[in-house]
Amino acid sequence: MSRVNSVLALLGGAAMGAIIALLLAPAKGEETREKIAEVLREKGIKLNKEDFNKLIDSIEARFRKKDPEDAAVEETDE
Secondary structure, three states, rough: OOOHHHHHHHHHHHHHHHHHHHHHOOOOOHHHHHHHHHHHHOOOOOHHHHHHHOOOOOHHHHHHOOHHHHHHHHHHHH
């Protein structure tokens, strides 16, 4: 394979990888929060913005595997 073909193959592979990454990337945080709020509303759970943000922060802390005591301290600080 010539150098030109090798470079074109590399660039083509990189372009395909970028396209696939964009298609499979998770939603933005704002979109995810809106989806969560929508599901909560459908279930009849109504939270004000402050309580909703605390819920999201609590969930995020669990997924990031923070120390539960740290999450509790953050909740009491607010």
